[in-house]
Amino acid sequence: MKEAPRLTRGQLLVLLAPYLWIGAFLLAPLLLILKISLSQSVLARPPYRPLFELADGIAGLWSKAQTLTLDAYRTLFTDSLYLDAYISSLTIAAIATLVTLLVAYPFALAMARAPANWRPFLIGLAAAPFWTSFLIRVYAWIALLKDEGLINKALIALGMIDTPIEMFATRFAVIVGIVYSYLPFMLLPIYAALERQDPTLREASADLGASPFETFLRVTLPLSREGVIAGVLLVFIPAVGEFVIPDLLGGSDTLMIGRTLWNDFFANHDWPTASAAAVVLLALLIAPLVALERLRYDPKKDGS
Amino acid sequence: MNAGSAIDPAMDMKPLLSIRHICKNYGDTTALDDVSLTIARGEFFALLGPSGCGKTTLMRCIAGFETPDAGQLVLDGCDLAGMPPYRRPVNMMFQSYALFPHLNVYENVAFGLRRKGLAKDVIEARVSELLRLTQLIPYGARRINELSGGQRQRVALARALAPGPTLLLLDEPLGALDRKLREETQFHLKQIQRETGTSFMIVTHDQDEALALADRVAVMRAGRIEQIASPNDIYDRPASRFVAGFVGDTNFIDGVVHHQSAAHLVTDFGAITLSDCQLADGAGATLSIRPEDILARHEGAGIAGVVEDFVFRGDNTLLRVRVSDAMTLRVATWDSRFAVGERVVLQFPAETPALFAESA
Amino acid sequence: MSSSFRAFQGVILLAGFIFLYAPIVILAAMSFNASRLVSVWGGFSTQWYEALFDNEQLMQSAWISLLDATISSCLATILGLLAAVGLARFGAFRSRLLFFGAIHAPLVLPEVVLGLALLSCFVALGVGRGFTTLVIGHVTFTMCFTTVALLAAIRECDPTLEEAAMDLGAPPLNAFLLVALPQIAPALASAFLLAFTLALDDLVIASFATGPGATTLPMRIYSQVRLGVSPQINAISTLLLGMVAVAMGGGALLMRLAGRRRR
Numbered sequence: 001m002k003e004a005p006r007l008t009r010g011q012l013l014v015l016l017a018p019y020l021w022i023g024a025f026l027l028a029p030l031l032l033i034l035k036i037s038l039s040q041s042v043l044a045r046p047p048y049r050p051l052f053e054l055a056d057g058i059a060g061l062w063s064k065a066q067t068l069t070l071d072a073y074r075t076l077f078t079d080s081l082y083l084d085a086y087i088s089s090l091t092i093a094a095i096a097t098l099v100t101l102l103v104a105y106p107f108a109l110a111m112a113r114a115p116a117n118w119r120p121f122l123i124g125l126a127a128a129p130f131w132t133s134f135l136i137r138v139y140a141w142i143a144l145l146k147d148e149g150l151i152n153k154a155l156i157a158l159g160m161i162d163t164p165i166e167m168f169a170t171r172f173a174v175i176v177g178i179v180y181s182y183l184p185f186m187l188l189p190i191y192a193a194l195e196r197q198d199p200t201l202r203e204a205s206a207d208l209g210a211s212p213f214e215t216f217l218r219v220t221l222p223l224s225r226e227g228v229i230a231g232v233l234l235v236f237i238p239a240v241g242e243f244v245i246p247d248l249l250g251g252s253d254t255l256m257i258g259r260t261l262w263n264d265f266f267a268n269h270d271w272p273t274a275s276a277a278a279v280v281l282l283a284l285l286i287a288p289l290v291a292l293e294r295l296r297y298d299p300k301k302d303g304s
Numbered sequence: 305m306n307a308g309s310a311i312d313p314a315m316d317m318k319p320l321l322s323i324r325h326i327c328k329n330y331g332d333t334t335a336l337d338d339v340s341l342t343i344a345r346g347e348f349f350a351l352l353g354p355s356g357c358g359k360t361t362l363m364r365c366i367a368g369f370e371t372p373d374a375g376q377l378v379l380d381g382c383d384l385a386g387m388p389p390y391r392r393p394v395n396m397m398f399q400s401y402a403l404f405p406h407l408n409v410y411e412n413v414a415f416g417l418r419r420k421g422l423a424k425d426v427i428e429a430r431v432s433e434l435l436r437l438t439q440l441i442p443y444g445a446r447r448i449n450e451l452s453g454g455q456r457q458r459v460a461l462a463r464a465l466a467p468g469p470t471l472l473l474l475d476e477p478l479g480a481l482d483r484k485l486r487e488e489t490q491f492h493l494k495q496i497q498r499e500t501g502t503s504f505m506i507v508t509h510d511q512d513e514a515l516a517l518a519d520r521v522a523v524m525r526a527g528r529i530e531q532i533a534s535p536n537d538i539y540d541r542p543a544s545r546f547v548a549g550f551v552g553d554t555n556f557i558d559g560v561v562h563h564q565s566a567a568h569l570v571t572d573f574g575a576i577t578l579s580d581c582q583l584a585d586g587a588g589a590t591l592s593i594r595p596e597d598i599l600a601r602h603e604g605a606g607i608a609g610v611v612e613d614f615v616f617r618g619d620n621t622l623l624r625v626r627v628s629d630a631m632t633l634r635v636a637t638w639d640s641r642f643a644v645g646e647r648v649v650l651q652f653p654a655e656t657p658a659l660f661a662e663s664a
Numbered sequence: 665m666s667s668s669f670r671a672f673q674g675v676i677l678l679a680g681f682i683f684l685y686a687p688i689v690i691l692a693a694m695s696f697n698a699s700r701l702v703s704v705w706g707g708f709s710t711q712w713y714e715a716l717f718d719n720e721q722l723m724q725s726a727w728i729s730l731l732d733a734t735i736s737s738c739l740a741t742i743l744g745l746l747a748a749v750g751l752a753r754f755g756a757f758r759s760r761l762l763f764f765g766a767i768h769a770p771l772v773l774p775e776v777v778l779g780l781a782l783l784s785c786f787v788a789l790g791v792g793r794g795f796t797t798l799v800i801g802h803v804t805f806t807m808c809f810t811t812v813a814l815l816a817a818i819r820e821c822d823p824t825l826e827e828a829a830m831d832l833g834a835p836p837l838n839a840f841l842l843v844a845l846p847q848i849a850p851a852l853a854s855a856f857l858l859a860f861t862l863a864l865d866d867l868v869i870a871s872f873a874t875g876p877g878a879t880t881l882p883m884r885i886y887s888q889v890r891l892g893v894s895p896q897i898n899a900i901s902t903l904l905l906g907m908v909a910v911a912m913g914g915g916a917l918l919m920r921l922a923g924r925r926r927r
Contacts, residue, residue: 007757010836011750015763018747018807022766025804029781030769036784107680110673122677124916129684131857132908133865135882136901139889140687143694146893148701150690183684212666241774243868248889258776262868265780275784278777285772369827389830390839402828406846415842416832467832 037275038068072276082277085260086284092171092246092256093239096178097186100235101228103179104186108227109220112194123191130184138177138248145173145249169251177245182238186231193227194220237285257281320345320503321366321471326375328361328527335361336372337527343471343505348497350518351507354550358527359507363473366505367396380470390419395469399476401460403448409435409459410444416467434462437496454485461493465500474506478513490516511551515539523547545660548592555598555633557591558662569659573628574607579655588662595622595636599651602641606649609633611642625650688905695898712899722884722900729864729881732795736802737810737859743803744810744855749840751811752818770808778805779872786873793875801873802866806859813858817851818844861908 007015076082111122129137144150145168152164167173197220205215243258250256257277264274319342328336335358343349351359364370366377368389377384384392395416403412413434417427435441438458448456457477464472477493478486494517497504508514514521515535522532523546531543542548545556559571567581569591576591583589599606600623609625612632623635623642627650635650642648695713699706716722747767751760770778782801786793821844829839845852867882874880881900888897 007754011754011757014746015750015754018743018750018767018811019763021743021803021807022763025782025785025800026769026778027766029778029785032784032788033777033781103680103683106672106676110676110680113669113673114677124912125681126684128909128912129688131861131912132688132905133882133901135865135867135885135889136691136904137687139885139893139897139901140691142889143690143893144687180683180687212669237772238774241776243776244886258774261776261780265783265872271784274780278774278780281774282777285774289772367827367831369830388835389827390833390835394831396828396831398824398828400822400824402822402824404825404828404843406843415829415834419833419838463828463832 033275033278036271037072037273037279038070039072039272072272073280075273076276076280081255081260082257082273085255085257086280088255089240089242089257090284092174092254093178093236093242096175096182096239097232097236099175100179100182100186101232104183104190104231105228107183108187108190108194112191112197119195123188126187126191127184134181135244137181138245141173141177141180141249142168145176168249169254171250171254173249174246174254174256177249178235178239178242181245182235185234185238189230189234190224190227193224197223233289237289240285241281318345319343320347320380321505322376322378323362323366324376324378326362326365326372326377328358328365328370328372334358334527336365339375339524339527339529341522341529341532343503345503346501347503348494348517348519349503349505350514350521351505351524352511352514352521352551353509353524355509357524359509359524360475362524363396363475363505363507366471367394367473368392393470394473395464395467395471396473397460397464397475397477399479401456401480403456403459403463405448407448408444409440409446409448409451412448412459413462413466415463420467430466434466437465437499438462453481454489457481457489458492461496465496465502469502471503471505474504476508476510477506478510479508486513493517515551523550525550541657542592545590545592548658548660552594553634554592554594554658557593557631557633559589559591561585561587561589571628571631573609573631576607576652576656577654578659580657581659583659583661590660590662591656592658592660593633593652593656595634596620597653598633598635599653600625600635600637600639600642600648601651602646602648604649604651606651609648609650611644611646611648613644614642616640623648691898692902692905694893695895695902697895697898700895712895713903715896716899716903719896722881722896725879725881725884726900728795728798728878732798732802732870732878732880733860733864736799736863737806737856739799739803740806740810740859740863741814741852741856743807744814744859745852747807747811748814748818751815753823767811768808770805771812775805775866775868779869782869783872793873795874795878798870798874798878798880801869802859802863805866805869806862809862810855810859813855814848814851817848821847 107126111119111126114122142149146152147164147166147168149168151167152161155161156164167176201219201223202215205219206212210218241258242256243262246254246256246259247262250259261274261277261281264270264277321343323339323341323343326336326339328334337358339358339362351362353359361370365372366379366384368384368387379392379394404415407415410431413431414427417430422430431444432441435444438461440455440458440462443451443455443459448459451459457480461474461477464474474493478489481489490513493504504517506514506517515538518535520532521535521538523530523538525546531538531547533541533543538547538551542551548554549556557569557571557576559569559576561578561581561583562568562570562575563581563585567578568575569578569589578591607627609627611623612626613624615622617636620636620638621640621642623637624632625635625648626632633650696708696710697704697706698709698711747763750757751764751767754760779801782797782804783793786797791797825843825847826836826839829843830836834842865882866880867886870880870883871886874883885897885900888894
């Protein structure tokens with residue numbers, strides 16, 4: 001490894017603004033959250049006890065440091081509401097990610113194998129909903145999923161059911177919402193991976209005696225691995241912390257951590273617990289990412 | 305072969321560019337190791353070497369994109385140290401051409417002139433002159449992606465010449481062209497160099513290109529200069545085994561020097577008379593002999609061998625002649641009446657300038 | 665390719681696009697329904713649209729959202745461009761890893777966490793929340809997306825082009841402006857649009873970062889939607905969807921024309 005060079009003055013000038021912005025409005029707030037999660041909950045506004053004050057100096061720092069408390073984290077792991085919310089979030093996100101993958105893969109494959117002059121149009125059409133309001137797309141499902149909604153009406157009219165199926169305000173609705181909202185995130189990387197594949201590889205496989213299904217299993221699928229991994233991460237990570245979908249489509253008993261956190265913050269004003277919940281959520285999401293990055297670490301890539 | 309000038313142009317004039325003891329390391333790898341050379345005014349100079357030999361690094365040091373760790377670059381009496389690329393009176397024709405895709409041909413050529421803040425009519429006159437020189441007049445309004453490879457090459461040349469550099473650097477200028485176009489372009493390049501009187505320094509890994517174009521050639525290997533000489537001397541009087549092997553096709557014959565009435569190289573298939581030998585009696589040595597310098601005959605005196613294989617090459621035929629169990633020689637002949645398995649005799653030239661002492 | 669695969673392909677594509685577009689189309693259709701009920705067609709009507717334009721609160725929020733999205737996406741594009749140039753061109757400088765990680769963090773940061781962090785920060789600093797904090801929140805949130813988009817574009821851009829410009833007498837900044845910028849212009853536009861869309865659409869971060877007097881459109885829609893399906897919300901949703909459709913269609917058309925002219 002070469003020794004990292006210092007930035008020149010001009011380069012520093014370029015990076016100054018983004019550095020300052022990220023430091024002031026991202027890193028500092030995140031550190032603050034960590035700090036709040038270690039403070040005692042006091043029913044004041046702001047509803048946490050200030051931990052460090054610049055005026056206190058070093059001596060004050062130490063005395064204040066002794067007031068650090070893990071109470072908020074203790075609450076997190078003893079209160080079944082939080083534990084359930086974490087488990088439920090991970091489960092729902094995992095199921096929804098799997099379903100999204102199962103929907104997206106054939107869809108991406110069908111697009112990638114379409115005539116070349118059709119592909120830009122198809123992929124544009126598939127990605128277009130991403131540019132429309134997320135909130136509105138989730139909202140659109142309320143009218144479909146309700147007891148008196150269009151799906152139930154249609155099924156009754158077709159004589160397939162007699163009484164409406166309860167879909168709205170269930171886990172099912174949340175999963176449908178996630179699949180629908182995040183489909184483009186899964187679709188695009190898989191499509192990109194499939195489209196990139198050299199078609200002669202499949203011809204070579206067929207030439208060597210593999211059936212179309214075997215070719216898919218042994219050539220196409222393994223070669224699209226990167227796309228699948230990217231898609232799974234792009235869906236799973238935001239799905240775990242999702243707030244809007246469980247709030248609009250889920251029932252009062254559909255627990256997800258994003259929603260619990262929101263309520264703690266806005267309704268209960270319990271900042272330390274909400275902050276601790278956020279810290280744990282971050283750790284939950286970043287740990288697998290770091291592990292994955294280690295697994296396929298490529299020094300030529302970024303971040304090295 | 306090129307009939308390059310016998311006088312070294314660098315000798316009788318104050319040099320345009322002096323490269324003095326340039327060193328450049330990237331971490332543990334040495335790109336340039338104490339490189340020194342001079343380029344004369346109006347000279348066509350070639351840096352020849354395999355990829356990774358440091359020739360591109362040297363060129364980038366001259367252009368100002370790399371800073372040498374040690375050494376000095378003096379251009380026209382002016383030390384280039386600390387001078388950024390945009391202030392150096394040196395222009396470069398990039399290997400990829402690096403033409404600006406968002407500008408048309410005219411604007412590409414005018415780019416450097418606009419940076420100088422010249423008047424509009426001056427720019428227009430200069431661009432027209434260069435478009436004429438490079439036979440691009442009808443293409444001024446074209447976009448770069450509408451041009452053929454040869455046209456792009458000429459735009460790159462015109463663009464680099466436009467600001468009137470004292471030295472033009474050309475990085476593999478013909479590398480991206482196909483074979484036929486390459487030869488035509490070689491003539492064109494020489495003609496433009498003569499017409500403009502600009503010093504050209506070309507970097508190439510293609511020996512034919514270097515020999516055909518340049519007045520002088522520097523052969524580089526692993527960051528060092530192996531030989532600087534005219535193309536003729538490089539070919540006929542290579543200074544090292546590496547140069548002999550890299551430039552042109554050759555046979556390397558290992559043996560032991562033996563001084564009798566004349567000097568001989570004793571090999572396992574016979575003795576070869578040496579024209580000029582500074583090596584001591586009994587020293588191990590390697591002789592380089594070009595295939596076309598060995599004469600193959602059906603009978604007569606000489607070293608005996610058996611034709612093992614032959615390849616018809618249009619103007620001549622290349623024979624592979626086995627002279628011993630361990631050795632075959634490549635022999636170029638105009639006589640195509642040889643058959644596989646035929647016994648032949650080989651006659652070696654009287655002049656054997658390419659004799660190298662055995663390296664450790 | 666076998667005919668059975670072609671059939672499979674057709675069915676999958678049809679089903680996929682129905683799944684993607686049916687909810688949106690149904691929503692748009694319902695906005696013209698005279699009846700308040702989802703499942704009853706009461707005839708064609710534009711009454712909900714008329715009501716919409718009389719709803720001053722909603723109109724004001726729409727204005728705030730537009731203004732916020734415009735300002736924040738401009739800032740995010742500029743900051744993203746600077747960050748991307750640094751990451752793509754300045755080599756492995758010290759603190760690059762930290763910078764790279766921090767720039768990309770909002771990509772994996774749940775919006776709720778980012779919102780919470782920003783709010784705590786504003787409160788701790790004693791900054792009154794309002795339009796400014798809203799914009800700050802959205803710049804922080806969208807900056808990583810613009811950086812990623814522009815980083816990819818700058819990487820595509822051949823650095824020897826800038827070297828050529830410098831060789832021809834352009835100082836580094838000029839070389840970048842004259843040569844690299846025109847090439848990444850499309851990426852710049854799409855980065856801006858991405859940031860704009862994200863900011864316009866965001867509910868979570870806005871809810872944390874904004875204060876009284878700066879309620880955004882998604883916040884208004886959300887508070888209505890929580891109470892159930894509302895025809896007025898259908899109408900404004902349809903308007904928003906229509907705007908996006910027109911913008912995308914226009915964009916595609918322009919690209920086509922530009923592409924044809926280039927050829």
